[in-house]
Structure formats: C-alpha cells, structure tokens
Amino acid sequence: MTVVPRPLVWASFVIAIAGLLDAVYLAYEHASGSNSFACPETGHINCAKVTTSTYSELQGIPVAYLGLAFFVVLVVVMSPWAWASRSPAVRWGRVALVTGGLVFTIYLVWAELYRLDAICVYCTGVHVAVFLLFVVTLLAEATRVDEDTSAPASLHS
Amino acid sequence: MASKRRPTGTPANLSAPASASASASRSKAEERRTKRLAAAEQARRELAARQRRSRLMGVGAIIAAVVVVLAIVVAVGLMHNQEGAKTTAASDDVISGVTSIPAETFDKVGAGSIKTLPNPITADPLTANGKPRIVYVGAEYCPFCAAERWSLVAALGRFGSFSGLGQTASTPKDVFPDTPTLSFHGSSYTSDYISFTGYETQDTNGNPLDTLSADDEALFEKYNAPPYVGTSDTAGSIPFIAMFGSYASQGASYSPDLFKGKTHAEVAEAMQDPSTDIAKNVDAMANFFSAIICKATDGQPGNVCTSSGVQAAAAKLPTS
Numbered sequence: 001m002t003v004v005p006r007p008l009v010w011a012s013f014v015i016a017i018a019g020l021l022d023a024v025y026l027a028y029e030h031a032s033g034s035n036s037f038a039c040p041e042t043g044h045i046n047c048a049k050v051t052t053s054t055y056s057e058l059q060g061i062p063v064a065y066l067g068l069a070f071f072v073v074l075v076v077v078m079s080p081w082a083w084a085s086r087s088p089a090v091r092w093g094r095v096a097l098v099t100g101g102l103v104f105t106i107y108l109v110w111a112e113l114y115r116l117d118a119i120c121v122y123c124t125g126v127h128v129a130v131f132l133l134f135v136v137t138l139l140a141e142a143t144r145v146d147e148d149t150s151a152p153a154s155l156h157s
Numbered sequence: 158m159a160s161k162r163r164p165t166g167t168p169a170n171l172s173a174p175a176s177a178s179a180s181a182s183r184s185k186a187e188e189r190r191t192k193r194l195a196a197a198e199q200a201r202r203e204l205a206a207r208q209r210r211s212r213l214m215g216v217g218a219i220i221a222a223v224v225v226v227l228a229i230v231v232a233v234g235l236m237h238n239q240e241g242a243k244t245t246a247a248s249d250d251v252i253s254g255v256t257s258i259p260a261e262t263f264d265k266v267g268a269g270s271i272k273t274l275p276n277p278i279t280a281d282p283l284t285a286n287g288k289p290r291i292v293y294v295g296a297e298y299c300p301f302c303a304a305e306r307w308s309l310v311a312a313l314g315r316f317g318s319f320s321g322l323g324q325t326a327s328t329p330k331d332v333f334p335d336t337p338t339l340s341f342h343g344s345s346y347t348s349d350y351i352s353f354t355g356y357e358t359q360d361t362n363g364n365p366l367d368t369l370s371a372d373d374e375a376l377f378e379k380y381n382a383p384p385y386v387g388t389s390d391t392a393g394s395i396p397f398i399a400m401f402g403s404y405a406s407q408g409a410s411y412s413p414d415l416f417k418g419k420t421h422a423e424v425a426e427a428m429q430d431p432s433t434d435i436a437k438n439v440d441a442m443a444n445f446f447s448a449i450i451c452k453a454t455d456g457q458p459g460n461v462c463t464s465s466g467v468q469a470a471a472a473k474l475p476t477s
Contacts, residue, residue, distance in 0.1 A: 037273070038387065038394035038408030039299035039331075053332050102223065106230060113234025117330040131227070135220050142212040145205075 008140040009083045012133060016078040019129030020071040023064070026051065026122050030064035050120035055111040063108070067126055070101060074133065083140070095141065098134040105130045241361030244297060244325035244340050247421070252322055254425030255307065255339070256314025260464055262440060265431035267469035269441020275398065275406035275449060277477035278385045283376070283402040285352035289453035293341065294369065294377055295396040296359040298328035301409035302396040303338030304416065307424060307439045309398070310339055312446035315461045316454070317348025324421050328361050333413035337421045342366050350454040358395075380405050400446075401453040403477075410445075411438040444470035 030051055050056065056063050076082060077094045085091070105127045112119050283290045293309060295302030303326070310319065323340035327333065341355025356367040369377060379385075380399055382392035386407035398406045415435050416424055427435035448471035451462035461467060 037301045037304070037410070037412065038391050038396070039296070039301050049331065106227065109227070109230055110234065113231065114237055115330060117328075131223075134223070138216040138219060139213075142216040143209060145209075 003145050004083050004140045005143055008136055008143070009080050012078040012083070012136045012140065013075075013080060015129050015132050015136065016071065016074045019126055019133070020068075020075050022122055022125045022129065023067040023071040026126065027062075027064045027068040029122075030056070030062050047120035047122060049118040050112055050116055050123055053111075053116050055108070055115065070097075071126075071129075073097065074101075078133065078137075091141065094137055098130065098137045101130040102134045241298060241328045241330075242326035242335065244323040244342065244360065247322040247324040247339055251324060251339075251421045251425045252319065254422070255310050255428060256319065258311055258314075258428055258440060258443075260460070260466075262429060262431045262436060263444055263447075263466035264464055265466075266436055266440040266444065267466050268444065268473045269437045271410050271438065271441050271445060273406075273408065273410045274445060274473070274475055275400065275404040276386050277403060277475055278380060278405050279477060280380060280385075280399075280402040280405075283399060285354070288348070288350065288352045289401040289450075290352040290354065291401070291450075292373055292376060292399045293353070293355040293396065294373075294381075294398075295341075295355075295357060297325050297338075297340050297342065297357050297361045297366070298331065298359055298363055299395055300327040300331055300333035300336045300413040303327040303333075303336040304409040304411060304413040305396045305398075305442075306339050306341070307416075307428065308410065308442035309446060311428065311440065311443035312450065313346060313348070313351075313353055315443075315447055316350050316450055316458070317346055317353075319344055319346050321345055325361055327413070328363075333417070336413040336416050337419055337424055338416075339421075350457055351450060381407055400449050403452065404449050410442045415439070440466075441470070445474065448474055 029047070051064065058066060074097060077090065077097065082090055082094070108123065109127060112123070283292065291313075295306070297303075310322070313319070321344040323342055323344065325338060325340050327336040327338065329335050340357055342357040342360075344355065346353040346355075354373065356369055356373070358365065358367055358369070360366050376399055377397060378393075381387070381394070381397040383389055386397070386405050387394060391407060394407055396406075396408065400406075415438055419427070419435075424435060424439075427433040428439055430436055431440070444466045447461055447467045451457075451467060451471070454462070456462040
C-alpha cells in the first residue's frame with residue numbers, strides 16, 4: 001500500500017473545498033447577474049466586467065459553471081478516501097485534472113490582464129486554489145511512500 | 158569441512174554432540190541470512206530515499222517553472238497598456254449621414270424591433286433656458302454608450318444641430334471591443350425646441366473627461382437607479398439618459414454587436430437604408446427618442462412629430 005503524507009492530503013481537501021465554495025458563489029453571481037446592455041462601474045478590480053465579458057463563456061458554456069463542475073470533481077479526488085486509492089486512474093487523473101486546470105487558469109489570467117484590463121477578486125481566489133492544488137498534488141505524488149518496500153523486513157510474511 | 162556441512166539425517170539418527178553442533182550451525186546461518194536481509198532492506202530504503210529526493214527535485218523544478226511562467230504573465234500583463242482609439246473630429250460625411258436621414262427611411266423603419274425602451278418617470282421638470290432638457294451621461298470607453306449615441310444623435314438632429322461632435326470607438330478591452338461611435342465631449346447643441354447636455358465622463362482609455370454639474374450629479378444619482386431604471390445591481394450604470402423629467406433610460410436599446418467591424422462611414426450609410434439591421438434598430442430607436450421629444454415640445458416641429466415613423470413609435474411608448 002502507498003501512503004501520502006497526511007498534511008498534504010488534508011491541505012488538498014481543504015483547498016478544494018474552499019475553491020468549491022468560491023466557485024459556487026461565482027456560479028450564483030453568473031446566474032443572477034444582470035443581462036442589461038449597460039456598463040457597470042469602472043476600475044481594475046471589476047468582477048462584473050470579467051464575469052460578463054466574452055471570456056466568461058467557452059463554446060457557449062459559462063466558465064463559472066465549468067469551474068463549479070471542476071471543483072466538485074476536485075473535492076472528490078482530493079478527499080482522503082481518494083488519496084488512499086492505489087488506482088493509477090485516480091492518481092494520474094488527479095494530476096491531469098490539476099494540470100489542465102492550471103493551464104486554463106493561466107488562459108483566464110491572460111484574458112483578465114491582457115484583454116479586459118480588469119481583475120475579479122473572486123476569480124483570482126479560484127485561480128490561487130487551482131495553483132495550490134497543482135503544487136500539493138505534485139508534492140504528494142513525489143513524497144508518496146510505498147509501505148510494502150519501506151516497512152521493516154521482519155514485518156514481511 | 159565435513160563438520161560444517163548441513164546435516165541431512167533425521168534428528169533420531171544424530172548423537173547429542175552432533176545435534177548441538179548442527180544447532181549452532183543453523184543459528185549462524187540464520188544470523189547471516191538476517192544480516193543479508195537487513196543489508197538488502199537498508200539498500201532498498203536508501204534507493205527509495207534517493208528516488209524520492211529525485212522525484213522531489215523534478216517536481217520542484219516543474220513548480221518553479223510554473224511560478225516563473227505565472228510571474229511573467231502577471232508582471233507583463235500589469236505593465237501592458239493596450240490603447241484605445243483616439244477621438245477625432247467627426248467627419249462631415251458621417252455627421253450629415255447621421256443627422257439627415259431621409260424621412261422616408263424613418264417612416265419605413267417605424268418602431269422597428271426595439272424591445273428595450275425608456276421608462277416613464279415622474280420627476281421635477283428638467284429644463285434649461287426655458288426649454289425642455291435632455292441629459293446624457295456616458296463614457297467613450299463604454300460599448301453600450303457607443304451603440305446608443307447613434308440613435309440619440311439621429312433623433313436630436315431632427316430638432317436642432319450639433320457642432321464639435323467627435324468620432325471614436327469603445328475600448329478594445331471590454332465586450333464588443335472597438336465599437337465605432339460618436340462622442341459628445343467638446344460638442345455643443347443648438348435647437349429652437351429643446352436643450353441637450355451630453356457628458357462623456359471618461360475617454361476610451363479611462364482617463365477623466367467631463368465632470369457633471371452638481372445638479373446633474375444629483376439627477377444621475379437619484380434617477381439612475383430603481384424604481385426609475387434598472388435594478389439595484391445596475392444602479393449608476395451608463396449610458397443614462399434623463400428626458401424632461403418624464404422619461405429615463407439606462408443602457409443601450411440594442412446590442413453593440415450590430416456595429417462589429419463597421420467603420421463610422423459604413424454605419425452612417427447603413428442608417429440611410431431602411432433594409433439594414435442597423436437602420437431597423439438605430440433609426441427605430443431614434444423614432445422613439447423623437448416621440449418622447451415631441452411630447453415635450455407639444456408636437457413641434459410638426460413635420461417630425463406627425464411623421465408616420467414617430468407616430469408608430471409613440472404608439473408603443475410606455476406611459477406612466
């Protein structure tokens with residue numbers, strides 16, 4: 001059996017839950033947001049400008065909803081029960097998820113800074129959560145200990 | 158050598174000294190085996206530790222690379238400054254095209270397909286120099302202001318004349334980027350029937366332009382919010398138009414997407430042709446603005462206020 005350091009397991013779980021809560025708020029804001037043809041307040045910190053921009057949808061699907069679905073899956077795969085799994089599909093799937101999420105996050109940061117000239121604080125919270133999960137996941141995989149080979153020989157049958 | 162050999166007989170066949178010797182021999186063999194296993198285990202652990210250190214270094218390199226990429230994206234992005242269009246004097250062709258749309262075109266378009274109309278409000282009469290007054294508040298960067306200005310200029314052109322209108326485009330950094338439009342900044346409007354004040358609070362790049370008078374600021378604060386226009390989420394949004402104390406509107410009446418990829422001259426030309434989508438929206442909204450103005454001017458001038466296009470719009474105007 002392989003074991004991941006418990007602090008990393010719980011850190012990933014807590015970060016994923018925090019990211020999920022942020023994603024829920026953004027999805028709610030998207031759903032309840034105004035669709036009027038009007039310009040909201042101005043400034044660099046401007047969630048409305050970001051969440052109503054052309055970059056707020058991907059192939060017609062609101063990015064807020066994609067983020068919500070992404071974090072629901074992340075909470076599952078970052079749970080202590082999922083970390084206990086030896087399944088390569090779970091382990092590599094988790095790495096693929098956070099890597100894909102990080103790439104998409106870089107794209108969204110680029111859109112905010114280079115195209116919209118506005119930053120949404122709540123979106124940034126989600127971006128930070130994805131980055132931290134990427135770091136924690138890689139560290140967890142790198143420090144994963146194989147109990148079968150590291151256990152004292154006298155315990156072997 | 159033979160005494161060190163492992164005994165092969167059964168215990169019953171062994172004498173007592175031979176049995177003790179065999180036991181000692183087995184004990185030594187067991188000890189050697191344990192040492193070998195311990196050494197192997199130690200080697201396995203050292204190998205695992207080396208592999209773990211190697212994996213950690215690899216992961217550390219990946220994370221460091223990601224941090225560097227993110228830092229570059231953010232640092233360059235924060236220094237990045239994409240400039241919007243410069244505002245210039247509007248060309249005579251564009252101004253004449255927008256302010257001299259044939260009456261037949263307005264009449265053919267009628268009420269068009271406009272769904273978002275100004276709200277009727279009950280407020281103190283808005284006047285200046287004894288004339289009914291319209292106040293417009295927008296900004297050059299705003300794509301929705303960009304869209305709405307075309308209709309407002311077309312309508313006001315039926316009751317008076319502008320000088321000093323600018324032409325510009327909305328910011329390239331927002332939705333509907335670079336929407337072509339006119340600008341009221343630095344312009345003046347004269348009319349025998351009404352008064353008009355247009356504020357452009359910021360330029361295309363967000364730099365401050367016009368400052369509202371105290372009275373108009375109070376007007377903007379009070380009437381650019383529910384229950385007069387919009388929702389609590391959109392209070393203070395632009396464009397905002399207050400008309401005579403009887404109507405107010407917030408936002409554009411149609412999508413700025415209508416103007417995507419068009420030059421100012423092409424927009425002005427499309428407004429002359431009642432079959433274009435631009436005319437069906439922009440000219441139709443101009444008919445609605447005209448209908449509201451006609452209410453305030455008691456139907457003057459008659460040729461505008463009795464036209465079928467304005468009458469069609471008036472019939473659809475919401476009333477309080």
